[in-house]
Amino acid sequence: MNPLVLWFHKLGSPPYFYRLAGRLLPWLWGLGLISLAVGLYGGLVLAPSDYQQSDAFRIIYVHVPSAWMSLFIYAFMAVNGFIALIWRIKLSETLAMASAPIGAAFTFICLATGSIWGKPMWGTWWTWDARLTSELVLLFLYFGVMGLYQAIEDRRQASRAAAFLALVGIVNLPIVHFSVNWWNTLHQGSTVRLFGPSLIDSRMLWPLLVMAVATKFLFAASLLSRARVDLLELEAGKDWARQVALADGDAA
Amino acid sequence: MNSPTPPETPPLLQARGLAYLRNDEPIFGPLSFRLDAGDVVLMEGDNGSGKTTLLKVLSGLLPPSAGEVLLNGEPLTLARLSHQVALLGHLLGVKGELSPLQNLRFAIGLGGLRPGITPHHALKSVGLEGYEDVPLRQLSAGQKKRVALARLLLVPAALWLLDEPYANLDREGITLVNRLLELHALRGGAALITSHGAYAYTSGTPRRIRLAAVDPELAA
Amino acid sequence: MNSPTPPETPPLLQARGLAYLRNDEPIFGPLSFRLDAGDVVLMEGDNGSGKTTLLKVLSGLLPPSAGEVLLNGEPLTLARLSHQVALLGHLLGVKGELSPLQNLRFAIGLGGLRPGITPHHALKSVGLEGYEDVPLRQLSAGQKKRVALARLLLVPAALWLLDEPYANLDREGITLVNRLLELHALRGGAALITSHGAYAYTSGTPRRIRLAAVDPELAA
Amino acid sequence: MSYGTALSACRALFVRDFSLVWRQRGDALNPMLFAIMVVVLFPFALGPEPNALARIASGTILVALLLAGLLSLDALFRSDFEDGSLEQLVLSPHPLPLLLACKIAVHWLTTALPLLLAAPLLGELLYLPRSELPVLLAALALSTPLLSLIGAVCVALTVGMRRSGMLLALLVLPLYVPVLIFAAGACNAAGQGLPVLAPLLWLGAGLALALVLAPLACAAALRISLS
Amino acid sequence: MSYGTALSACRALFVRDFSLVWRQRGDALNPMLFAIMVVVLFPFALGPEPNALARIASGTILVALLLAGLLSLDALFRSDFEDGSLEQLVLSPHPLPLLLACKIAVHWLTTALPLLLAAPLLGELLYLPRSELPVLLAALALSTPLLSLIGAVCVALTVGMRRSGMLLALLVLPLYVPVLIFAAGACNAAGQGLPVLAPLLWLGAGLALALVLAPLACAAALRISLS
C-alpha cells in the first residue's frame, strides 16, 4: 500500500490517534499560549491607536480572529462530517462532534465582542443587519448540531445524524462571509486581504495575524483533547481504553 | 460458511460471518447460515440476545458491522430488495385509522400482488371475514396481528422474516400462523421466525416445520 | 354472588355483579368472584375478552358500569386505595432515563416500604444484581420487567393485580414470577393474574398456585 | 408496615422529576432557545428599525414566552403517561392534587424560570425600553405560573390522545387570552407612563386562585382522561 | 407475479395518506386554527390600533404561518414511525425519495394549502392593506412548500426521538430564516411601493432547488435515523 494511505489508516485507529494526540498536545498548548501572549502584547500595547476609533479598535484583536474561527471551525466540522458519512471513519465522527462546542464558543465570542464593539461605534448593541444575523444563525446551527448529537442514544448514529445536519447548514457560511458585499450593512467590509494590499496599517495588522495563528493553535489543542476524551468514552469497551484508565488511575 | 453450497441453486438467503455492533458492543457474534426454498427456521434466544436486530440486518434496515447477506446468491442492496423479503416486526406497520381492506390495498400498491389471491380472500383465510371495513383500532391486538398476517399472504415475497409472530395471539391464532408457514414452505418460500423459547412449542407444531436454533455457537 | 361468605373474615377482594360497558357494548358480563388471603387466581381469555379492562376496574382506575368491588369488605374508594392494591399493567410504570435504584426509590416514596427489605435486596432477588445504576433504557425488555417485579416486592400491598406478567420474559423469568407469587401467597397476600392461555402453563407451575378460570359463564 | 406520608411522596416526586430533567438537561434549554428564536424571527419579518421593534417588543416577548410555554406543556404528563407512571401516580394512596401540584411546580421551575431569566436578553434584542423591563418581568413572574397551572388542567384533559399537540393549543389558547390581556396591559401602561399596579394585582389574584383550584381541577381531569 | 410499479406505489401512498387525513379531518384544521389564534393574540398583546397593526400585519402572518407549519411538521413521519409503516416504506422496492416526495406533497396539500386559503382572512383581522395581499399570497405560495421541504429533512433526522418537538424547532428555524427574509422582503417592498419581483424570484429558485434536493436528503436522513 502507498505509505501515505497506510499512515492514514493508522491515524484513523483510535489508540494510535490517542497516543499521537497526547504527544502533540503540550506543543500545541505551548505554541498557542506563546503566540497568544505575543499577539495580545502587540495588539494591546504596540499597535498605535486608530485615528477614528481611538483605542476601541483594539477589540478587533479578539473579535476578528474569533469570527474567522467561527467560520473555519464550521467548515472543518462539515468536512469531517462528510468524511464520516461517506467512509464511516470513527475518527472523523469524533473530530466533527468535538469541534462543534469549540466553534460555538468562538461564535459566541464573536457575537459578544462584536456587540460590545458596536455600542461605542454604532451606538447600539445590536442591529438586524445581514452579517450579524447570519452569525447568530451560525450559533444556532452549532446548537442544533450539538442538540441533535446529544439527543440520540447511539453515539455513532448520533454523530452521523448531526454531521448530516452540519452539511445541510453549510449554506450559511457564504452568507456570513459575503453578506457585507451582497447587502449594504452597518458592518465593516473586508479590510484584511491575504492577496493584494491590505487596507490597514501593518503595525496594526501583524498582531491580528498573530492572534489568528494563536486561535488556530488553541483550537487544535482543545480539539485534540476533546477528541481524546470522546474516543476513550466511545471505545470504553476496548482493551486499550481500559489500559489507559488503569494506568492513569495508578498515576493519580 | 465452510459448508459447500450446491452450485446449481444459490440459497434463498445466506448469511456469511454476519455480526452487528451497537456502540461497539457486539449484539450478535459472527453468524453464518443459509435458508433454502421450503425452509422454516425458528430462531430462539433469551431476552436481548439480538433476535430483532438480526432480522433487521437481514432485511437490510440495519447495515451489518461485519460479514454479508446474500439473497439468491447476490449481495443485499437496498434497491429492489423487498420483492424478495417481507418483514413483520414488533410493530405491525398497519394504520389504526384505516380498515383492514384499506391497509391491505396500500401494502399491495407498495409491494405488489401475488397472482390468484385477493385482499378479500386473504382476510377470509386469516379469519377476519366480516371485519373488512372496521377501522383497525377497534380490533383487538390479536385481530390486528391477523391483518398483518394477511399482508404476508398477498405480497409476493419469497422470504418471510417474522419477529415473534406468535405474540399476542391466542391458541387459534398460533395454529393459524403455523398453517400459513406450512403453506409458504410448500410453495417454495422460506421463513425465519423468532420466538421466546417457552411459547412456540406449546401448540401442536406441524411436522413440516424444521426447527433450527441459530446461536453463535451453533452457527451452521 | 349467591355463595355465602364466611362472616368472620371478609375476603381481600370481592367483586359483586361487576360489569363494564364501553360505548354501551358490554366488555365483560356481570362477574362475581372473591379472592382470599393466599389465593392466586389465573384469569384466562382470548384476545380482546376484557382481561385488562377487568384489572383496571378492580384497581379503581375505571369505574364499573354495574356492580361493586369490595376490598376487605369495604367498597372501593379512590382515596387510600393502593395500600391494598398493586397493579402491574402492560405499561410497567418505570422510567427509562433512571436507574433501577432510582425507580425503586420513587416507588417506595409513593407507596411505602414493606419492612425487612431494601431496594438492593429486591433487585438481587429478581436477578438484577450489578445493574443497580444502569439507566433502564439500556436494559432489555425482560430486565425492565424484572425491575417492575422488584417494585412488587418492596411496596406493602396485599393484593397484586398482574396483567400478563409472563409476557416478554424468557423461561427463567417465568419461573421467577411463579416464585414471587408463591412467596406472596405464603405471606397472606392474594394475586389475580392474566395470561394468554397458551403461555403460562408451560413452566413447571408450583403446586401452591390455584388456577381458576374467570369467564362470564364460569363466574363463581 | 410503613406506608409513607404525603410529604415523603412529594419529596420522592421532586427528586425523581428533577433527576429526569437533569438527565436530559440539554432538553431543558429548548423552550428558551425556542422563545429566543421566535423573537429573532420578528425583526426579519418586520424589518429592523429599532423604533418599530421597540413598540412591539413587550407584546412579542409575551407571545413568544406564551408559545414556548405552550409547547413545553405537552411534555408535562406525556412521558409519565406513555410508560405507565401516571397510572401508578393516580393509584397512589396520597392526595392526587398535591402530587400534581408538585409536578407542575417542577415543570415551572425547569421550563418557565429559565425563560424568565432570558427575558432581559430578549428585551435587548427587540430594543425594549429599559423602563419597561421591570414591569415586563413582574408581569411574567406572575403570569407564567398562572399559564402553567391553567395549561396543566388542559394537558390533563388531552393526555393519552395521539397528536394532542394542536388540540392542546386550541384548548389552552382561549384560556390564556385573559392572562395575556392583563400582562400586556401592565406593559403597555408602563410604556405610556401610566400606573401598572391594577393589572398586576389582577394577575396576582388570578394566580392565588389558580394555585388552589388548578391542582384539584387537574386531578379531576386526569381521572377522566385515564378512564 | 406483479411486483407493481413506482407509479402504483405513489398512487397507493397518495390514496392512503389522503384517507388518513380524511378520517381525521378535524385534526387537519388544527394548524389553521393555531395560526388564526396566534394572529389573534397580537391585537391583545399590542393594543388594537389599526395603523400599528397594519404595519406589522404581513410580518406577523408570515411568522404565524411558519410556526403553524413547524408544529404540524412533527406529525409528518411520527405516526408512520410509531406503527412501523415507515420501516415498510423504507423496505419497499421503489425509490424512497420518490415516495417521500409524495408524502411531503400530501402534507403540504393538507396543512399548508388551507393556511394559504386562510391568509386573506388573517390579513383582514390585522388590517393588512389590500394592495399588499397579492404579494403576501405569492410569497406564501412559494415559501410554504419550501418550508415543508426543508422541514421534512429535519424531521427525518429527528424521527424516532422522544420529545423531538423542541429539538425540531431548534434544527428547523435557522434554516427557515433565509426563506422568511425573502418572503418578508417581498411584502415590505410591496408596502413601500418598491418592486417585488427579485425576492420572489429568489424564493422560486430556492423552491426549484429544494424540490430536487430535499427528497434525496430526506431519504438519506431517514436511513440514518432508522439505523
Place this chain on the structure above:
Amino acid sequence: MSQFLSMGGYGGYVWSSFAIFAIVLALDAVAPLLKRRRVLRDLRGRARRAQKRSEETA
C-alpha cells in the same frame, strides 16, 4: 498605567471584550479535562465490575 487601562475612555468596552475572550476560551479548555476525569472514573468502575464478574465465574 492608568492611561493604558482606560484605553482612551473605551476601557470598559475593550477590557470586557478581552475578558470574554479569555473566560470563554478558558472554559473551553477546562471542559475536556473535567469530562476526562468523569470518563476515567467510569472506565475504572467498568473494569472493576468486569474483574469481579470474571472472578465470580472463575
